[in-house]
Amino acid sequence: MxxxxxxxxxxxxxxxxxxxxxxxxxxxxxxxxxxxxxxxxxxxxxxxxxxxxxxxxxxxVRTGDRDEALAGETARVVARRGPTTIVRTHHGLTMAAAGIDASNVELGSIVLxxxxxxxxxxxxxxxxxxxxxxxxxxxxxxxxxxxxxxxxxxxxxxxxxxxxxxxxxxxxxxxxxxxxxxxxxxxxxxxxxxxxxxxxxxxxxxxxxxxxxxxxxxxxxxxxxxxxxIRREGGDLFGYGAREAVVRALRGDPGDQLPFGAPAPPEELLAALHEVLGEPADARLEDDAVTVRESAAGPALAALAFAFGWRVEDEPVRSGGDEPRGLVRLRPTSP
CATH class of the missing domain: 3.30.1330.100 (CofE-like)
Known part of the structure; x- marks a missing residue:
């Protein structure tokens, strides 16, 4: 054959x-x-x-339990559900309890x-x-x-x-x-x-x-x-658990950005903005930026932008005559 x-x-x-x-x-x-x-x-x-x-x-091999050793073996927490903690280890592996094992070892000891x-x-x-x-x-x-x-x-x-x-x-x-x-x-x-x-x-x-x-x-x-x-950090579609992703997007800490991946294409961001903020936000693409009505600015907009790898500019959008247009502008974060 x-x-x-x-x-x-x-x-x-x-x-x-x-x-x-x-x-x-x-x-x-x-x-x-x-x-x-x-x-x-x-x-x-x-x-x-x-x-x-x-x-x-x-x-x-170490004495003690998993919880005592977990922090030292963790690069970042991916998700927590009750007693289970899923982490990304310093190796880049994503595993429950960082792969720390308490089986087939003497009582009171763990294996890293x-x-x-x-x-x-x-x-x-x-x-x-x-x-x-x-x-x-x-x-x-x-x-x-x-x-x-x-x-x-x-x-x-x-x-x-x-x-x-x-x-x-x-x-x-x-x-x-x-x-x-x-x-x-x-x-x-x-x-x-x-x-x-x-x-x-x-x-x-x-x-x-x-x-x-x-x-x-x-x-x-x-x-x-x-x-x-091992997929590189930010290359996985599931860098955080569902709950953790919501919390981190709302918090908007730049240190949490990488697991969300590279900035999404503007079409994907626009679709999300329309779905969450609705038509009154009037989200649209202008050149290399996305604009949204100032009335739609707030935590939801900031969280969406963060999750999609974009940022909300501080300055309002102005016309050629330097008059405010009642819009805010979103741009992709730097790679």
């Missing part, structure tokens, strides 16, 4: 194996030395390791995510190659929820020596349809497959995935890492 566009691809079989026998990992342990006796690695395999054992080996999961993956890959001569990809995983979906699945928070996302843009399917934005996040798919073999309560934090050697990069080429799968 051949793929469209005469592309060579993987076979139809992918396997995941998660061995028993890894002892409790503690700070300073040589993780590669512990796992190598348990696995039979071949060139092109992907070694999958949970972030928890990586963090334990790297000394990222690795300081730099991609660097951890690179170190593991280099050590495996040095000791075995095998060229493998490495994925460091953690568990995360998904927007619009119940339940959780493992994702790649670190990766080395691996294509983390395939790109099918510009190719065609078997029916001739163009694939415009299809980009499978294969590192995440590998993480989810490995978790099926590991199990949550099986005490098997290491797995080997075989059958996608086409994704493994040559020795010395570590690739962009799992950081390449």
């Amino acid at each position: 051949s793929l469209p566009d005469d592309s060579a691809g993987p076979g139809g079989r992918v396997e995941a194996c998660a061995p028993d026998g890894l002892p409790e990992v503690r700070a300073g342990d040589d993780l590669v030395a512990l796992l190598l006796p348990l696995v039979d690695l071949a060139d092109g395999d992907v070694l999958v390791v949970t972030s928890k054992v990586v963090s334990k080996a790297e000394g990222r 995510l690795p300081q730099d999961p991609d660097a951890s993956a690179r170190a593991l890959r280099a050590a495996v190659h040095e000791r075995t001569g095998r060229n493998v990809g490495v994925v460091v995983t953690d568990t995360a929820g998904r927007a619009w979906r119940e339940g959780q699945t493992d994702i790649a928070v670190g990766a080395a020596g691996l294509v983390v996302a395939e790109s099918f843009a510009g190719r065609h399917d078997a029916h001739g349809n163009p694939l415009a934005v299809t980009a499978p996040a294969v590192a995440d798919e590998i993480a989810g497959l490995a978790e099926l073999a590991q199990g949550k309560l099986g005490g098997r934090p290491v797995a080997v995935v075989r059958g996608r050697a086409d994704l493994v990069l040559p020795v010395g080429a570590d690739g962009p890492g799992a950081a390449a799968l």
